[in-house]
Amino acid sequence: MKAISLSDTTSISNLELIDRPVPEPKPGEVLVKLHASSINYRDVLIAIGGYGSRQKKRDLIPLSDGAGEIVSVGGKLKKLKVGDRVLASFFQSWVSGELTEAILDDDLGRSSDGVLTQYRCFREEGLVKIPNYLSFEEAASLPCAALTAWSGIVELGCTKPGQTVLIQGTGGVSLFAMQFALMAGASVIVTSSSDQKIETLNKMGIKKTINYKKIPEWGLKVLEITNGKGVDHVMEVGGAGTLKQSIRSIKPGGFISIVGVLDGAKSNLLIPLIGSRQIRLQGVTVGSVENLKSMLIAMENHKIKPIIDKVFKLNEAIDAYEYLKSGKHFGKICLSHDL
Ligand SMILES: NC(=O)c1ccc[n+]([C@@H]2O[C@H](COP(=O)([O-])OP(=O)(O)OC[C@H]3O[C@@H](n4cnc5c(N)ncnc54)[C@H](OP(=O)(O)O)[C@@H]3O)[C@@H](O)[C@H]2O)c1
Numbered sequence: 001m002k003a004i005s006l007s008d009t010t011s012i013s014n015l016e017l018i019d020r021p022v023p024e025p026k027p028g029e030v031l032v033k034l035h036a037s038s039i040n041y042r043d044v045l046i047a048i049g050g051y052g053s054r055q056k057k058r059d060l061i062p063l064s065d066g067a068g069e070i071v072s073v074g075g076k077l078k079k080l081k082v083g084d085r086v087l088a089s090f091f092q093s094w095v096s097g098e099l100t101e102a103i104l105d106d107d108l109g110r111s112s113d114g115v116l117t118q119y120r121c122f123r124e125e126g127l128v129k130i131p132n133y134l135s136f137e138e139a140a141s142l143p144c145a146a147l148t149a150w151s152g153i154v155e156l157g158c159t160k161p162g163q164t165v166l167i168q169g170t171g172g173v174s175l176f177a178m179q180f181a182l183m184a185g186a187s188v189i190v191t192s193s194s195d196q197k198i199e200t201l202n203k204m205g206i207k208k209t210i211n212y213k214k215i216p217e218w219g220l221k222v223l224e225i226t227n228g229k230g231v232d233h234v235m236e237v238g239g240a241g242t243l244k245q246s247i248r249s250i251k252p253g254g255f256i257s258i259v260g261v262l263d264g265a266k267s268n269l270l271i272p273l274i275g276s277r278q279i280r281l282q283g284v285t286v287g288s289v290e291n292l293k294s295m296l297i298a299m300e301n302h303k304i305k306p307i308i309d310k311v312f313k314l315n316e317a318i319d320a321y322e323y324l325k326s327g328k329h330f331g332k333i334c335l336s337h338d339l
Contacts, residue, residue: 002339003117004317006060012047012321015062017314022119025074029121032086034068035136036311037115038334039324040144040172041262046110047321057111064090064108066115067130067139068337077124085130087139088115089289090147092126096290104285115140116317118337128292131300141306141332142295145172147287150295152235152257153180156282161185163232166222166249168212168242170197173259175307175331177235178206183302186232189225191218197330212242219248230254240264252277257284307331314339 005018025031043063046055067087070080080086092112094103108114130139153159165181167174167190174190181188191212192198198209208225210218222245223230230251236243241263246256247270258281274281287295298304309329312320314337324333 001118002314002337003061004314006047006062008058009046009051009055009060010049012044012318012325015047015317015321017317020117023121025072025121027075029074029123030070030077030080030127031072031074031119031121032066032068032088032127033071033119034066034115034117034337036068036140036334036336037063037066038137038141038145038172038332039063039320040065041260041324042144043109044321044325051110055110057113060109061113061115061117061120062109063114063116063335064088064110065140065143065145066108066120067136070127071119074121080124080127080129085136085139086127087130087143087292088120088122089126089128089292090143090286091288092123094288095125096288099285107286116314116335118314126289128289128296131296133300133303134305137308137311137334137336138306140334141172141308143292144286145332146176146299146306147292147295148259148284149173149176149180149235150298151287151291152259152282152284153177153184153233154295154298155287155291156284157233157255157257159184159186159233163187164189164226166231166234166246167191168235168237168246169193169262170201170330171237171262171327172332173237174235177257179304179307180298181233183298183304189222189231193327200330212245217245217248219245222249226251233257235259238263240267243267244270247273247277247279250277250279253279255280255282257282259284308334310334311336 189208234246237260239261
């Protein structure tokens with residue numbers, strides 16, 4: 001089988017196409033023929049050494065998000081069977097319940113080999129059936145970005161009809177958050193650095209948009225759009241560089257989902273503003289298998305389709321990584337494994 005290996009986590013150029021034997025499933029495992037995968041910002045960070053000493057595994061098969069079909073089993077299964085179309089959960093051992101330290105150190109494509117390969121064995125508990133209306137590429141776009149957005153908007157943020165959600169940027173997590181916020185009956189304000197992407201949003205019916213490059217003090221613009229009220233919820237993907245504007249744009253008692261660090265990781269928090277205005281900061285870390293199943297039910301009921309910018313071939317992994325790093329994408333970047 002073909003796979004992509006990251007020989008050293010210092011540069012995207014260390015990604016290389018390799019041949020490996022197809023693995024055999026052990027008892028309790030299934031062998032999945034992976035037809036597609038998708039890239040997240042964290043995968044680029046891992047490839048360029050952004051995880052520092054937390055990245056212990058070398059010679060890594062990268063990427064957490066993959067979808068395919070079960071081709072053989074290592075013993076009796078409880079729910080799945082050969083032929084089922086499945087996607088892999090980001091934290092294979094987080095089936096349900098609370099997050100633990102052990103789960104945090106059990107993510108695909110970092111602490112263990114990931115899905116940028118044509119075949120991989122998984123434990124049955126870490127897999128979820130793909131709804132029929134989604135292709136393998138669409139399903140592969142979901143495990144990290146969509147589930148993070150779902151956890152922030154629905155599970156933890158409890159977004160309600162009539163609320164307003166501020167979405168930062170038009171990357172993978174952000175566009176899923178936009179779709180889930182709309183599904184929940186909220187209205188959205190979306191920021192982007194690109195007028196062209198704003199035009200695309202406008203064509204999709206998203207009329208409240210801000211170019212955050214042209215309006216660096218975009219928190220004030222959000223207040224203007226909301227008639228001074230502020231938004232109920234911010235999906236914070238920027239981090240240090242955007243949090244000040246997020247706090248400016250949120251109403252008292254509002255909720256900020258702390259998701260990403262696209263604009264820096266270390267921040268001088270405005271503690272009096274957070275305390276006196278009762279702002280809730282909530283860390284979000286992907287989600288469990290149970291959360292993933294709930295998300296898929298909601299997506300199927302509402303026929304929500306992932307927004308995919310581009311699909312690369314497995315042997316074009318470096319180009320796919322570079323494309324994500326360039327920030328030119330709108331939504332998700334996928335890879336097809338069928339060469
Ligand atoms: N905590 C978790 O569980 C979790 C899970 C997934 C992702 N994340 C994190 O969430 C972040 C987004 O991940 P992703 O995979 O969705 O990334 P992505 O697809 O690469 O998204 C990048 C986009 O974010 C926007 N952006 C960049 N800097 C921005 C800024 N200063 N203000 C507003 N928007 C900005 C840009 O949109 P425009 O081009 O429109 O400007 C850019 O195209 C990353 O930091 C990632 O590590 C965290």
